[in-house]
Amino acid sequence: MTKTAQIAVTVNGEKYVEDVPVRMNLADFLRTKLGLTGTHVGCEHGVCGACTLFLDGVTARSCLILAVQADGAQVTTIEGYETDKNASDLIKNFHNRNALQCGYCTAGMLATSIEYIEQGNPADREKVKEHISGNYCRCTGYQAIVDAICTTIEERQG
């Protein structure tokens, strides 16, 4: 009967070994055990996208993953996007375009945007909208977020 487990997980390049209750999800682990509160928890059933981060290089919903499932994994959170994901231009464009207001969705929105850009996708507003459709934003009306993503892609293409 395993109710707690020791996990080793690398978060933003730093290795942590922690004991966790097996029912603790990855988002709560990051927030409460590691103090990385940039990852937000919204709906806790995988619909709102606020908790999206990178798990072993691809986006995942950290509310739908147990911390124990991340044993041995590499996690990148918003605290690491500027350095580990070279996303400072995207973050700057989120600022410039007012692509956030309250900021609750921003960590997840950035993760989803970074993945879209990393995959070499075009600055096509319809495609961007489709890709970020799994992330709710209740402030911006999305247009500014689409602007920021498309601008970043265009700037990178020179």
Added chain:
Amino acid sequence: MKAPDFSYEKPTSISDVLALLANDELDSQLLAGGQSLMPMMNFRMANPGTLVDISGVSELAGITECTDTIEIGAMVRYCELEQSTIIKTHCPLITLVLPYVAHAAIRNRGTIGGSIGLSDPAAELPAVLLALDGSIEVTSRNGVRLEPASSFFKGVYETACEPDELITKIILPKAHLKQNFGFHEVARRHGDYAMAGVCIAQDSDLSIRVAFFGVADKAIRATNVERLLSGSASFSHDVIKDAQNATSEIEFEGDMNASPEAKQHIANVVLERALKGMK
């Protein structure tokens, strides 16, 4: 909410998984990608005693090309299906459907075995299996058996898989050059569960399989619709109209999105759009 209390096991072989499933005291539930199970646990709709995480079982991984079939390990994630050249070449209907299965972050975790084993009535993959006439390899301590997709899905979250059995493979026939496939779904937001959707596979002899999802208690073939469409090389306005009238054979079930009448209407819309997209 948070998931209720449970124990956690992570076996590394099929035989270890089966031993855990056979132990009634554990009240085990398989955990594959967890993209449906974790929400159900957070909603307290599911309350298993022990989660058996099968992501470490290497025998459940991988996509294999055989002579006439493609074998997909139960733990293969949607994102692997999206990237697989074997799937692109031999299972074009899957490639057509995948962009509509939830969102990228969910597809990075969710598995084919999980979707088939859950039998969510609004999920795409059970209907894909019905349209392709695939089968499901199920393993227990008594041995291995093949269950055709046509008899696998029994109802909401109900399948022919017994509590002590594990889905080990999904087996699909390779597509032929002269086969033709259709798909369409309507959802409130791209990537959400469909209000209604349809998967269609037409063989070279013009026989056809039509499988709806999101309309009843499970993914279902519409046999009267199939009879009316079989033999048609192209789908005229009249042929489509007749087929739409035949969807009344389905026992439409409403949900929080739509009444049974609205479901039937949307089913007819997706049927028409899927057929028109085929040729």
